[in-house]
Every structure is written in C-alpha cells, then in structure tokens.
Amino acid sequence: MERMREPASLRSFYHLLDTPLQDVACNGLACFAARQDAPERWAKACRQTPTVYCLGKCYASPSDSGHDVLPHVSCHARKSVLLQNVADGGVTDLLEYIKRGGGDARQCALRTSPDDLVKMICASQLRGRGGAGFPAWRKWQTVAMHAAPRKYLVINADEGDPGAFSDRFLMERDPFLLIEGAIVTAQAIGANAGFVYVRKEYPDAARVMSEAIVAARAAGWLGERFDLECVVGAGSYLCGEETALLNALEGRRPEARLRPPQVAERGLFGYPTLVHNVETLCCVPWIAKHGAEAFAELGFSASRGTKLLSLNSLFNRPGLYEVEFGIGLDALVGKLGLGLRRGPLKGLMVGGPLAGIVPPALLHTRLGYEEMAAIGCAVGHGGVIAFANDSSIAAIAAEVFRFGARESCGKCTPCRLGIPALAYDFATAAVPPSPKQANGIAHDAVIDALATTSLCGHGRGIAEFARALQRHFPEEWSACRG
Numbered sequence: 001m002e003r004m005r006e007p008a009s010l011r012s013f014y015h016l017l018d019t020p021l022q023d024v025a026c027n028g029l030a031c032f033a034a035r036q037d038a039p040e041r042w043a044k045a046c047r048q049t050p051t052v053y054c055l056g057k058c059y060a061s062p063s064d065s066g067h068d069v070l071p072h073v074s075c076h077a078r079k080s081v082l083l084q085n086v087a088d089g090g091v092t093d094l095l096e097y098i099k100r101g102g103g104d105a106r107q108c109a110l111r112t113s114p115d116d117l118v119k120m121i122c123a124s125q126l127r128g129r130g131g132a133g134f135p136a137w138r139k140w141q142t143v144a145m146h147a148a149p150r151k152y153l154v155i156n157a158d159e160g161d162p163g164a165f166s167d168r169f170l171m172e173r174d175p176f177l178l179i180e181g182a183i184v185t186a187q188a189i190g191a192n193a194g195f196v197y198v199r200k201e202y203p204d205a206a207r208v209m210s211e212a213i214v215a216a217r218a219a220g221w222l223g224e225r226f227d228l229e230c231v232v233g234a235g236s237y238l239c240g241e242e243t244a245l246l247n248a249l250e251g252r253r254p255e256a257r258l259r260p261p262q263v264a265e266r267g268l269f270g271y272p273t274l275v276h277n278v279e280t281l282c283c284v285p286w287i288a289k290h291g292a293e294a295f296a297e298l299g300f301s302a303s304r305g306t307k308l309l310s311l312n313s314l315f316n317r318p319g320l321y322e323v324e325f326g327i328g329l330d331a332l333v334g335k336l337g338l339g340l341r342r343g344p345l346k347g348l349m350v351g352g353p354l355a356g357i358v359p360p361a362l363l364h365t366r367l368g369y370e371e372m373a374a375i376g377c378a379v380g381h382g383g384v385i386a387f388a389n390d391s392s393i394a395a396i397a398a399e400v401f402r403f404g405a406r407e408s409c410g411k412c413t414p415c416r417l418g419i420p421a422l423a424y425d426f427a428t429a430a431v432p433p434s435p436k437q438a439n440g441i442a443h444d445a446v447i448d449a450l451a452t453t454s455l456c457g458h459g460r461g462i463a464e465f466a467r468a469l470q471r472h473f474p475e476e477w478s479a480c481r482g
Contacts, residue, residue: 033387092208094215118188356469398427429479
C-alpha cells in the first residue's frame with residue numbers, strides 16, 4: 001500500500017520515516033544487556049540520531065545493520081507447530097512449501113463452514129501470542145457475527161519488543177505458513193482483504209513477504225475472495241498496539257484510540273477487523289491440518305500449544321526455540337540456553353520491555369499466562385533477555401523508562417509526562433555515586449496514574465514493570481528513591 005502524503009503531524013510521529021537503515025546500531029534492551037561485549041558498538045547506538053531498536057538480532061548483541069549471523073533454531077516440544085521449515089533452512093518457494101505438506105490447511109478451510117472453523121479454534125484453546133493471551137476464537141467469533149460489506153484481517157508484524165525475533169524468522173523463512181494461516185482465518189471470519197504490517201527495521205522480512213504474496217496471488221491462493229498486501233512501517237513501537245496500528249494503516253497519526261467501540265466491531269476504515277500477530281496466525285495451519293485436539297494436548301494449564309522463545313546473546317546458546325507451555329524458567333535458562341556466558345544471573349525478562357523481571361529465586365515458575373501473571377511478570381511476545389549482575393536494577397529501569405518515554409504516542413498525560421520523569425530520575429540514580437531521588441511518593445503517584453488511566457497497554461505496561469521491580473527487587477528499588 002502506497003503511503004499517503006504525510007501531514008506534518010504524521011511526519012513528526014515516525015522517527016524512521018526518512019532514515020535509511022544503513023550503518024546503524026541497535027539501542028534495544030537485549031543490546032543494553034550485552035553492552036560490555038562490544039562497548040564501541042553500544043556507544044554508537046546511544047549516540048546516533050534517531051535511535052534505532054530493535055533490529056531483531058538479539059542473539060548477537062550488541063547488534064548493528066552491518067553484521068548478522070544465523071541463530072541457533074530448535075524445537076523442544078513433543079510436536080513442532082511452528083519451526084519445522086525454519087529449522088530445516090527455510091522455505092520461500094511456494095511449490096517447495098506445497099511439497100513439504102503446505103496447502104492442506106487451505107484446502108481444509110475451503111471445505112469447512114466458517115462456523116466450524118471458529119469452533120475448531122475454540123476447541124484448540126489457541127490464545128493470542130502477541131502478549132495479552134486473549135482467546136483467539138472470541139475475536140474470530142465477534143468479527144464473524146457482524147454483517148458488513150467489508151471485513152479486514154490485519155497481521156501485526158511490528159515485532160517491536162526488544163528481545164524478540166521470532167516473527168522475523170517466521171516471515172523470512174516460512175512466509176507461506178503465515179499466508180496460509182491468514183487464508184484460513186479470513187475464511188472463518190469472512191474477511192475480504194488483509195494487511196501485513198511489517199516494521200521498517202525488518203527489510204528482509206518485508207521483501208520476502210511481498211514476494212511470497214505475489215507468488216500466492218499468481219497461484220490462485222489470493223485474489224478474488226481474499227487478498228493480502230504488505231505495508232512497511234516507519235518506526236514506532238506503539239504501532240504494535242492494535243488501534244494505533246489501524247490508524248497507521250489509515251494514514252493517520254498512529255495514536256491509541258478510545259474504546260469502545262472495539263476493533264472487532266469498528267476497526268480499519270470503520271469495518272469489523274481482526275488483528276493477530278504473526279505467531280498466532282502461523283499456528284492456524286497446523287491446527288487445521290492436525291486437529292484442534294492435537295494442539296490442545298500440547299502445553300499445560302490454561303496455556304495450550306507451543307510458544308516461540310527468543311533467547312538473547314548472554315546465554316551460552318542464544319537462539320530461537322519452540323517449547324511447550326509449562327516448561328520451567330530454570331530449564332529455559334539451563335537446558336535451552338545452557339546457562340549464561342557470564343554472570344551470575346541478575347534477572348530474566350520474559351515477554352518484552354513492559355514485562356517484569358523474574359529474579360533467580362523464582363526460576364521454578366512454569367511458562368504459562370496465568371502462572372507468569374501470578375508473579376507480576378508476563379509471557380508476552382516471548383523475548384527472553386537475561387541480565388547479568390553488571391546491570392543494576394536502577395540501570396535496567398532507566399533504560400526501560402527511557403524506551404517507554406521515547407515510544408509514547410503522547411495522547412495520555414500520565415504517559416506523556418510521567419514516563420519521562422521516571423526515566424530522568426532513574427537515569428540519575430544509575431550513575432555512581434547514586435544520589436537518592438527527590439520524591440519516592442511522586443514516583444508511586446505516577447505509577448498509579450499510569451496503571452489506572454492510560455489509554456492503552458503502553459502506560460499500563462510501564463506501571464506493571466515498575467511494580468514488578470518493587471515486588472522482586474525491593475532493596476534496589478528503594479535505593480533509587482527518596
């Protein structure tokens with residue numbers, strides 16, 4: 001989709017609109033955690049304007065645009081739902097994809113009623129893999145039940161959580177899996193058209209997806225009944241929030257929208273819209289082919305199926321892993337990542353910069369939506385950042401608050417004014433000698449306001465991160481405040 005002529009308010013929002021991503025270094029949290037491994041590269045990331053994060057190379061941090069290696073990729077589940085083709089070297093040719101069993105889910109969907117497809121996803125117990133873990137079937141059902149001349153499927157491929165790179169490799173190495181998942185989903189909800197919104201920091205993913213869409217259209221997979229289009233963003237973490245993403249697709253300033261109405265009722269261009277991330281839709285072909293019960297048999301508790309985890313470069317074996325829900329975080333560190341290259345472990349961030357940090361004492365926790373929430377943390381997108389003891393809690397908090405301040409859309413007063421204040425205070429506390437901050441009571445008030453009055457999950461996520469630090473690292477947190 002050709003980008004509209006941007007008004008001044010839109011151009012001022014995107015920080016990468018006119019910036020070529022050449023000779024840039026990444027300022028993401030995974031690179032911050034590994035800053036001691038390449039100090040000059042990290043210093044470059046901190047100096048450059050505009051700031052760039054995340055390049056999706058967290059397994060080789062600190063990273064930049066000029067260097068990349070292929071990560072370790074492996075499946076540690078009883079059955080691979082997502083990574084088979086990726087682990088085998090990738091499939092970017094449609095005929096090869098079909099030769100390996102691709103296309104069966106599409107054929108199944110064409111023979112199945114929309115209502116039965118929704119029931120299939122319900123029985124599978126698939127939950128959204130983008131962060132919130134909302135039951136996928138409920139969103140499908142809501143969109144399907146609305147009678148409208150047009151319906152949209154929007155694929156959120158703006159994988160902005162520093163520490164995560166799973167969507168990048170699904171798109172680059174198995175694009176037809178995502179396309180097939182979109183076709184099945186569109187059949188279920190009655191969508192006429194769809195968009196894949198890819199972040200600018202993933203140029204190879206955008207290229208591969210665009211070429212795959214052309215090939216799928218030429219083969220008759222896309223076109224008259226349902227078509228897809230690839231749209232490249234211009235630099236905004238907040239475009240991962242579904243209403244901001246819809247504004248971006250409409251050529252508007254991508255701020256979060258007031259709700260209700262929900263996007264399933266009035267979404268893109270005012271029509272019913274289903275928004276899913278890449279990993280969620282890539283689960284759909286396996287479910288359609290192997291059955292809802294086979295998917296639900298994987299995992300544990302209320303978290304079924306498999307999950308992709310991206311392990312950062314502080315592990316001895318960083319890379320992309322497919323696991324079943326229920327794996328212990330201690331096994332994630334010791335058996336998958338083979339421990340830290342240097343340590344000891346300060347804490348483990350699972351699920352992105354707005355998730356809490358799990359202290360070593362809670363590594364017995366099992367990976368599951370409710371189980372992680374019970375300790376004030378989250379599954380999120382599945383980015384796993386290990387912090388060694390060379391990163392203080394004050395320094396980590398300052399980096400997260402700085403990230404949050406940069407990426408706020410500015411629509412909410414607590415987010416627009418409160419997060420920068422937290423970033424300033426904690427940045428001061430992170431510089432030795434660490435003076436106590438002026439007003440801890442004010443910090444608490446800002447965090448409470450973010451939690452209760454933020455328009456979207458950005459401000460609420462910052463509040464949840466802060467409260468998790470208060471809970472799990474009380475002494476270090478208190479040392480940052482007056």
